[in-house]
Amino acid sequence: MLKTVVCVSGGGTNLQAVLDAIDSGRITNTQIAAVIGNNPGARALERAEKHGIPGIVISPGSYPDREAFNAAFTEKMCELAPDLIVLAGFLVRIPEEMVAKFAGRIVNIHPSLIPSFCGVGYYGLKVHEKVLERGVKITGATVHFVNEGMDEGPIIAQKAVEVREDDTPETLQRRVMEQAEWILLPQVIDDIANNRLTIENGRVRRKEEA
Ligand code: GRF
Numbered sequence: 097m098l099k100t101v102v103c104v105s106g107g108g109t110n111l112q113a114v115l116d117a118i119d120s121g122r123i124t125n126t127q128i129a130a131v132i133g134n135n136p137g138a139r140a141l142e143r144a145e146k147h148g149i150p151g152i153v154i155s156p157g158s159y160p161d162r163e164a165f166n167a168a169f170t171e172k173m174c175e176l177a178p179d180l181i182v183l184a185g186f187l188v189r190i191p192e193e194m195v196a197k198f199a200g201r202i203v204n205i206h207p208s209l210i211p212s213f214c215g216v217g218y219y220g221l222k223v224h225e226k227v228l229e230r231g232v233k234i235t236g237a238t239v240h241f242v243n244e245g246m247d248e249g250p251i252i253a254q255k256a257v258e259v260r261e262d263d264t265p266e267t268l269q270r271r272v273m274e275q276a277e278w279i280l281l282p283q284v285i286d287d288i289a290n291n292r293l294t295i296e297n298g299r300v301r302r303k304e305e306a
Contacts, residue, residue, distance in 0.1 A: 098126045098289040101178040103186035104133050106220075108140020109273060110184035110205055110281050115147050117282035125289040130176055132169075134188045156188065166191035173198070180288055183242065184281065187219055195244050200295070202242035203288070205281050207272050209254055210238040214247035224265040224272070233259050235268070237276035239284045241300070252293065252300045253280050 102111050111131060117123040131144035132152045141151035154172060159165040170193050173181065183190070183204040190202065206214055207223050213235070218226065227235045236256040241249035255276035259268060287293050292303050 098179045098285075099129050099177070100126055100180045100182060100285065101129055101173065101176050102131045102144075102182045102184050103188075104131060104138055104140035104144075104184055105135055105187040106138055106140060106185050108138065108143045108185070110277055111140050112143050113278035114182070114184065114282055114285060115143070115149075117286070123282050123286040123289065126285055129178060132172070134186070140185070166193065170194045170197065180285070181242075182281070182285065185220075189246070190242055192244055195242060200241060203239055203252065203284060204242050204247070204249075205277055206238045206240065206247050207235075207269065207277060208238065209234070209236040209256065210240060210247055210251060214238075216246055218247070221265045221269055224263075224268040227259060228263060228265060228268065235259055235272060237272055237280055239280050241295075250295060250298050250300050252284050252287075255280050 102114065104111055114123065118126055128149050130150045130152055131141060132154055133141045134155050136153045144151045154169050156162065156165040159168060170191050173194055174197065179201060181198055181202040195202065208214055208227065213223050213226055234256050236254055238254045239252045241252060243249035257272050257275045287302060294301050294303060
C-alpha cells in the first residue's frame with residue numbers, strides 16, 4: 097500500500113478525483129493517510145473528512161516566521177512518514193528540507209503544459225488568464241516530480257486541452273480540470289503505486305505493460 101498524504105489549499109476537486117478513483121478501483125494499492133491544508137476554510141478539508149480521512153491544518157500565518165513554519169510542516173510530514181506526497185492545488189512552497197527528505201516522492205499537478213505558463217506567479221486562475229492573453233490555442237495540465245525549483249522537476253505526464261475563442265479564465269480552468277487534471281493525477285498515482293515509473297537521466301519513463 098502506497099501511504100499517501102495529499103496537500104491542498106482550496107476547492108479540492110483534484111483530491112476528490114483521487115478519492116473517487118480509489119473508490120472505483122482506478123487507483124489501486126493506495127491509502128490516503130491524511131490531507132494537509134494551509135487554510136482552515138479549504139473545502140478540500142471537508143471533502144477529506146467526509147471520506148473519513150484526517151484533515152490537518154498547518155498555516156504559515158500561525159508561525160512567527162517562514163523558517164518556523166517550514167520546520168513545523170516538515171516535522172509533521174516526517175511524523176506521517178508517507179511514501180508519496182501529492183500537491184493537489186497546494187499554494188505553499190514546499191520547504192527545501194522537505195524536498196530533500198522526500199526526494200522523488202513528491203508530485204504536483206500544474207494546470208498548463210510545462211514549461212509554458214509555470215513558475216513564480218503562475219497559479220490558480222492566473223495561469224488561464226495568461227494563456228488567454230497570449231492567445232495560445234492549446235493548453236493542458238502537467239504532473240511532475242517536485243524538486244527545489246518552481247514547477248521544474250521531472251515531468252511525469254501531460255495532457256493537452258483545446259483553448260476556445262469564447263473561453264474565459266473560468267471556463268478554461270474548468271475544461272483543463274475535467275479533460276486533463278482529474279484524469280492525469282489519478283493515473284500517475286496509480287502508476288507510482290504499481291511501480292510503473294522509472295527515472296533515467298532526469299527523464300521519467302512509463303514501463304511497458306508486461
Ligand atoms: C488546480 O487547477 C490545480 O492544478 C492548481 O490549482 C487548482 C486546484 O483546484 N494548482 P482544486 O483545489 O483541486 O479544486
